[in-house]
Amino acid sequence: MPEKTLIEAIREAIDEEMARDPRVFVVGEDVGPRGGVFRATMGLWQKYGEWRVIDSPLAELSIVAIGIGAALNGFRPICEIQFADFIHPAFNQIVNEAARFFYRSGGVYNVPMVIRSPYGGGISGGLYHSQSVEAFFAHVPGLKVVIPSNPYDAKGLLKAAIRDPNPVLFFEPKKGYRLIKGEVPDGDYIVPIGPAKVTREGSDLTVFAYGMMHYYVLQAAEMVAKEGIDVEVVDLRTLAPVDKATILSSIKKTGKALIVYEDNLTLGYGAEVAAILAEEGFEYLDGPVMRLGGPDVPGVPFSPPMQDFFMPNPQKIAEAIRRLARY
Amino acid sequence: MPEKTLIEAIREAIDEEMARDPRVFVVGEDVGPRGGVFRATMGLWQKYGEWRVIDSPLAELSIVAIGIGAALNGFRPICEIQFADFIHPAFNQIVNEAARFFYRSGGVYNVPMVIRSPYGGGISGGLYHSQSVEAFFAHVPGLKVVIPSNPYDAKGLLKAAIRDPNPVLFFEPKKGYRLIKGEVPDGDYIVPIGPAKVTREGSDLTVFAYGMMHYYVLQAAEMVAKEGIDVEVVDLRTLAPVDKATILSSIKKTGKALIVYEDNLTLGYGAEVAAILAEEGFEYLDGPVMRLGGPDVPGVPFSPPMQDFFMPNPQKIAEAIRRLARY
Amino acid sequence: MAVEVKEFLPITQRHEDLGLSDELVLQMYYHLLLSRRLDERCWILQRQGRVPFHISGIAHEGIGVGAAYALRRGFDIVHPYYRDLALSIALGMRPIEFMLALFGKKGDPHSAARQLPSHFSLRHLNIISGSSPVATQVPQAAGIALAEVLKQKLRPFLEAAGFPVSQEMRVVLTTTGEGSTSEGDFHEALNWAGIYRLPLVVLVHNNQYAISVPVWKQMAVPRVADRAAAYGVHGIVCDGSNVLEVYRVVREAVDRARAGEGTTLVEAVTYRWTPHSSDDDDRTYRTREEVERGKRHDPLPRFRDYLYRRSLLTQRLEEELEEQVQAEVDEAQRLAEEMPYPDPEEALASVFATEDRSGWWGQS
Amino acid sequence: MAVEVKEFLPITQRHEDLGLSDELVLQMYYHLLLSRRLDERCWILQRQGRVPFHISGIAHEGIGVGAAYALRRGFDIVHPYYRDLALSIALGMRPIEFMLALFGKKGDPHSAARQLPSHFSLRHLNIISGSSPVATQVPQAAGIALAEVLKQKLRPFLEAAGFPVSQEMRVVLTTTGEGSTSEGDFHEALNWAGIYRLPLVVLVHNNQYAISVPVWKQMAVPRVADRAAAYGVHGIVCDGSNVLEVYRVVREAVDRARAGEGTTLVEAVTYRWTPHSSDDDDRTYRTREEVERGKRHDPLPRFRDYLYRRSLLTQRLEEELEEQVQAEVDEAQRLAEEMPYPDPEEALASVFATEDRSGWWGQS
Numbered sequence A, B: 001m002p003e004k005t006l007i008e009a010i011r012e013a014i015d016e017e018m019a020r021d022p023r024v025f026v027v028g029e030d031v032g033p034r035g036g037v038f039r040a041t042m043g044l045w046q047k048y049g050e051w052r053v054i055d056s057p058l059a060e061l062s063i064v065a066i067g068i069g070a071a072l073n074g075f076r077p078i079c080e081i082q083f084a085d086f087i088h089p090a091f092n093q094i095v096n097e098a099a100r101f102f103y104r105s106g107g108v109y110n111v112p113m114v115i116r117s118p119y120g121g122g123i124s125g126g127l128y129h130s131q132s133v134e135a136f137f138a139h140v141p142g143l144k145v146v147i148p149s150n151p152y153d154a155k156g157l158l159k160a161a162i163r164d165p166n167p168v169l170f171f172e173p174k175k176g177y178r179l180i181k182g183e184v185p186d187g188d189y190i191v192p193i194g195p196a197k198v199t200r201e202g203s204d205l206t207v208f209a210y211g212m213m214h215y216y217v218l219q220a221a222e223m224v225a226k227e228g229i230d231v232e233v234v235d236l237r238t239l240a241p242v243d244k245a246t247i248l249s250s251i252k253k254t255g256k257a258l259i260v261y262e263d264n265l266t267l268g269y270g271a272e273v274a275a276i277l278a279e280e281g282f283e284y285l286d287g288p289v290m291r292l293g294g295p296d297v298p299g300v301p302f303s304p305p306m307q308d309f310f311m312p313n314p315q316k317i318a319e320a321i322r323r324l325a326r327y
Numbered sequence C, D: 001m002a003v004e005v006k007e008f009l010p011i012t013q014r015h016e017d018l019g020l021s022d023e024l025v026l027q028m029y030y031h032l033l034l035s036r037r038l039d040e041r042c043w044i045l046q047r048q049g050r051v052p053f054h055i056s057g058i059a060h061e062g063i064g065v066g067a068a069y070a071l072r073r074g075f076d077i078v079h080p081y082y083r084d085l086a087l088s089i090a091l092g093m094r095p096i097e098f099m100l101a102l103f104g105k106k107g108d109p110h111s112a113a114r115q116l117p118s119h120f121s122l123r124h125l126n127i128i129s130g131s132s133p134v135a136t137q138v139p140q141a142a143g144i145a146l147a148e149v150l151k152q153k154l155r156p157f158l159e160a161a162g163f164p165v166s167q168e169m170r171v172v173l174t175t176t177g178e179g180s181t182s183e184g185d186f187h188e189a190l191n192w193a194g195i196y197r198l199p200l201v202v203l204v205h206n207n208q209y210a211i212s213v214p215v216w217k218q219m220a221v222p223r224v225a226d227r228a229a230a231y232g233v234h235g236i237v238c239d240g241s242n243v244l245e246v247y248r249v250v251r252e253a254v255d256r257a258r259a260g261e262g263t264t265l266v267e268a269v270t271y272r273w274t275p276h277s278s279d280d281d282d283r284t285y286r287t288r289e290e291v292e293r294g295k296r297h298d299p300l301p302r303f304r305d306y307l308y309r310r311s312l313l314t315q316r317l318e319e320e321l322e323e324q325v326q327a328e329v330d331e332a333q334r335l336a337e338e339m340p341y342p343d344p345e346e347a348l349a350s351v352f353a354t355e356d357r358s359g360w361w362g363q364s
C-alpha cells in the first residue's frame, strides 16, 4: 500500500467522492484556485470546475447555511471552515439548524453535509489558530463528530461522512497534516462512523485519545513499555455518537483509564469519557480516572515556551501514564 | 424578610445596581417599554430612560459586541438574550471575544459585562424556547457561568456578576421565574461568585444540581426522606469556575453522587462533575457516579407527553436516588 | 414616537391585466378568508386555554396569498416563517394540518408535534421546515437556490448519474420580518444572492414591529428595500394589504429569478394588529389609537370591495364562502381535538437519519 | 478574471489646503518610511527563519498614516486590524513594541506574547486589542462609540458619581478588509451605527483580495462604500495610496462623527502586493503581471514625489531619514533578539481579572 500523509489522504477522499457522485461539491474560503490554505482541495478546482469547488465570501455562517440549503435540495456539500477557531460565527447554523433539522421536521428533512475543519495547537498559531472545538459539537444531539488520527482512517472516515445522511463535523489535526504518514490504499474503502478502535493492546491501563493526541499517546506508550508498563490505547475516532461498548470493554480489561486531549481540561471531551467510566465502568475501576488536557486558559499562546507549556506531548503523557500505573 | 419571586429578585438586583452605579445599563430585545418578554426589566426604562435601557435591533451578535465595546469604554452593560436558545448567533463574540480579551491583551483590557438569559424547558416552548446552554460556556476559560436556583441567590449573585470585572453569563431558570419564591432582603447584599452551597445536609448520598433542577431535587429529597434515605444536596450555583472543594468535601462525607441537569446528557455540565469525582474523589466513592439529564435528542418537544418524557422532575429524580441508594 | 400608519386606498389594479382569471381571484379570496377564520379560531382556542400558544398571521394574509399565487406552486420551493399561515394555506396546507400542530397532536405533519405551531413544514408542498431563531432560513434559502444554479450548470453530469434536472430553475421564496433583517444571517444571504444571481425572492413582511421594537429603532433607512443596494440585488416595496399588488411585485421577482436575472428583495408593508403572539401584551408599548389606525391595513375588506366592484362577489357567494370556511375550521378543530397526543417515547425518534430522504427536486 | 488595477496619478492636493503644516507632512513621510522599512525587515526575518510568521501592511501605509493624522491622537480610540502597522506607528507605536510581538518575547506590550504578531493593542495609545476572527472588532467599535454617546447623554449622573466626561465625544476608528465586510458582524455594526448616529469611522482597506478571493467573488456591488446605503450612514471611496486624500476623507468623517452627524464608511482602495501572509503563496491565484501592475499602488514614491515637488524633501534629507529609520529598525531587532522569552508558566496568567482595569476614557 502506498504511504501518504494525512492531508493527502483527505484530499484523495474528497477527490474520489467528487468523481463518484456529481452531487458532492466543496464550498469554503480559498478552496478554489488556492486549493485551501492547507492544500486540502489542491487541484480540485482545476479538475472539477468553479461550480463544484466554490470560493465562498468570507462568512462562515453562510458557508454552513448554504451547505444546509444545498443539502436540502439534493446535493452533498463539503463545507470547509478554514480554521476550527473560525467555526464560532457558524455556531447557530450548525447547532440550531443543521443538528435539529431532521428531528424538528419529524424525520422528513435530513441534512447530508460535512463540515471539515483543521483544529489543534502546536503550530505557533496563537489563540486563534490553535483551538480544539470538538466538545462543543459532541454535546449536540443530531451532529456526528469525527476526528481521524491517521491517514488510513482519515480517508475512510471522510468518505463515510460524505455518504452519511446527517451533518457530520470532521475535524482534522492540522499539526499532523504532513507529519502523520501511513499506508493508504488507492481507491474506494470506508471506515464506518461509530466504532472506536483499540490501536494498541495492553493490560495495565487504557489511554483514550483521538487526533493528534492519539499519535502522541502511541509514542508515549512505547516509551513506558520499556519501563514495563503495558498500555492499551483506544483511538476514539468517532466522538459523537460515542462508542461506549469499546470504552467499557477496554476498562473491563485494564481497570485504569487516562484520557488525553489538547482542548481545555474542563468540560473537554474527556469529561464525557470519564463520566461514562465513572457510571457504567465503575465496577471495573482500579484507580482514579485521569485526564490530561490543555490547561484552563483562554487559548494556546504564541510564544514557544508558553505554547509548549500548554500542549500535551509524549513526555507529559508518559509522565501521566507512570503516575496512573503507580496507583 | 419579604417573600419575592425569582423574577422579582432579578429585577430588584438590576434596579438597585442601576441606581448605585450610573455606568450600569441594560441592552437587549424588548427590554425597553415592554420591560422584557419575561418582565425582568419592567419599569426600568420608565425610571432610567432610554439611554440606560436600550431596545436593541434584533441581532444577538451585536447585543454582545456592543456590550463588549461599552465595557471597554468604562460602562457596565447587562446584555439580555431573550431566550438562551438565541445565544448561539452571539457565540463567536462571547467565546472568541469576551472570554479572551483579558488574556489576549496580556491582562490589560478586561471586559466587565453580564449576559443574562432565561434557559430551560417544561414551559411548552418546543425545541427553540427550552434550551439549556450552560455547558457550552462553562467549557470556555475566561467566562464565569452562574445559575441561581432561588430568589435570594439570584439577587445576590446577579449583583456580584454586575460588579465582577469579567464577563459573566447569568442563566435564569425561566420555569421558576414566578414559581420559585423565597425570602429576599430589600437593599444591598452580595452572594459571591464561586462557592457552591450545601442546601440540605445528608449522609447517604449527594445530589448535585443547579437552577430549576435544584428546586426539584429538594422536593425529591423530601420524598425519599420519608423512605429513610438521607440525601445531601449541593447547589452548584457557580458552574465556572467550579467549586471543587465543596464537591469533594460532600462526596467524602456521603460516598455516592448523583448529578441532575436538564440539558442533554452527553457532555452536559454533569459530565464535568462526574469527571472531577472520578479523578479527585475516587478514593471516597462507594458507588457509580450517576447522572440524570435530558435524553440525547435535539430539543425539548412541544407536545405535552413528549415534553414530560424529556424533562427530569421530582419523581424521576427520586427514582434515581433510590437506585443509587440501593447500590 | 409612534409608528406611522398610512391611509390605504381601494385597489385600483385590474386582475385581468395581471393575467389572473376570475376564477383565480375568487380562489385567492377564499384562501384569504380561510386563513383569517382559521387564525381567529386559534386565538379563541388559546384564550380558552385549549392550546398553549398561537402566533398570528392576521393582517399578513395579503402578503401570503399574493406571493403564493405568484409562484409555480408545487414546483417552486418555499422557506417561510411563522407569519405565513396564509402563504401555507394558499400553497395547499389543509386546516387540519395546521390544527394538529396547534394542539401538538399525533400526525402533525410539520414537526411530529415537536415544534411550536406555525413552524410550517410540508414536504409535498415544497415547504421547508423552519426554526424559531429568526432569519436563519434566509441564507439556507440562498443555499437551496444555489443548488438550482448548480443543477443547471452541472446538468450533463447529474443526469448521467441518474439525477434529472428540470428544464427551468425552481425559484426559492423565503420570508422573514423586518426586524429579522438586522441579523447577520440576512446580510450574508443577500451577499451570496447578489454574487451568484440566485433564483431567490426574499420577501420581508414589514409589520412595523419586532415584538415591541418599532422599525425606526431597528434600522436607519426609511425602507427595508433600501438594503438591496448593498448587495446588487433588486429591491422593491409593495403594499402588503393589497393582494393584487403583492401578486404583481412578487410575480415580477419570480419571473426575473427564473430568467437568471437574480434575486429581489421585496418589502411588503403591513401593520401587525395582534400582539406579537399569545404570550405578548402589546399595551405596554403602543397606544390603542395607533392599533386602531393600523387596522386599516386589512387585506380582506379591500379585496372584498374590489371583488364586489368587479361583480365577482355577491352577498350570497360571500355568505356561502363564509359558511364553507367556518365548516372547514370546525371540522379541523374537531379532528385535532379528537386526535391523541403522540406517545411519550416518540421524543426519542429521528435524531439521526439512517437513510437519505433529503430527496432531489428534479424533473417535473 | 483578474482584478482590475487602475493607473495612479501624482498627488494633486496641497497639504496646506488641508490644514497640514510642512512639519506634519514630513512627519507623515517619516511614519510611512518607518512602517515600510520595519515591514520589509519582518519579511527578511521570517524568510531567514528567525520568526515564524509575518503579516504585512505593505501598500497599506497610505491608509494607516492618513487616517492616524486625521484623528485626535491620544484622545480618539482605535480598534484596528492586522494590516495596521503604519496606523499604529503613526499613532506612536515604537518599532521595538512591534518587534517584541514578532519574536514572541517577554515584554510584548500587545498581548504578552500570546497572540500572533500584528494584533495591535497598546493601552497608552488608545489602541484596543484585536483578535484574528475578522470583523469582530467592527460591532465592538460600535459599542465603544455608543458609550461615547451615552457619556454625553448621561453626563450629569456620571460626573456626580466621579466619572468625568470629556466635553466632546471621542471618535472611534475601526478598520477591516473588504473581504471581512461579508461577515454578519459588519452588517450588525453598521446597522447600530446608523440607528444611533455613532461617532464612528469604519475604514475598509480594499486591497482587492481576501487571501486568494478577489473582490468580485466577495460582493456584487462595484464599491464597498455602496454598502453604506443599507444603513443610513455616509459612504465614500478614496485612493488608499494617496496619503493626503486618505487624510482628507477620514478627517471629514472624523469631524462629522464628532459633530454628532454619525458614522462614515470609508473605502480606501489599494492593492495587496505581498502574499496574504508569510504562510501564503499567491502564485496559485494571480499572475505576476497583475501583481506588477498592482505595485503601482504604492503610497511611498507618490508621497515622496509630492514632497520633492513641494521642495520639502531634498536628497540629503531623504537619505538622513532613511538612515534614521534603518537605525531604529536595527535597534529594535537587536533588542528584541536579546530579550528572553516569557517563562512557560506565564501561560497561566490573567485568565480572570481580579480588579477592574477596563478604565474610563474621561476628561482630557
Ligand SMILES: Cc1ncc(C[n+]2csc(CCOP(=O)(O)OP(=O)(O)O)c2C)c(N)n1
Pocket: B029, B058, B060, B082, B086, B089, C083, C132, C133, C134, C176, C177, C178, C179, C180, C181, C205, C207, C209, C210, C211, C272, C276
Ligand atoms: C435569533 C432570535 N432572536 C430573538 C428571537 C425572539 N423573537 C421572536 S420573533 C421576534 C421579533 C421578530 O420581528 P420581525 O422580524 O419584525 O417579525 P414579525 O414577528 O414582526 O413578523 C423576536 C425578537 C428569535 N425568535 N430568534
Ligand SMILES: Cc1ncc(C[n+]2csc(CCOP(=O)(O)OP(=O)(O)O)c2C)c(N)n1
Pocket: A029, A058, A060, A082, A086, A089, D083, D132, D133, D134, D176, D177, D178, D179, D180, D181, D205, D207, D209, D210, D211, D272, D276
Ligand atoms: C472569521 C474568520 N474567518 C476566516 C479567517 C481567515 N482569514 C484571515 S484573513 C482572511 C482574509 C481577509 O481578507 P480581507 O478582509 O479582505 O482583509 P485583507 O487581509 O485583504 O487585508 C481570512 C479568510 C479569519 N481570520 N477569521
Ligand SMILES: [Mg+2]
Pocket: C177, C178, C179, C205, C206, C207, C208, C209, C210, C211
Ligand atoms: Mg415585524
Ligand SMILES: [Mg+2]
Pocket: D177, D178, D179, D205, D206, D207, D208, D209, D210, D211
Ligand atoms: Mg482584502
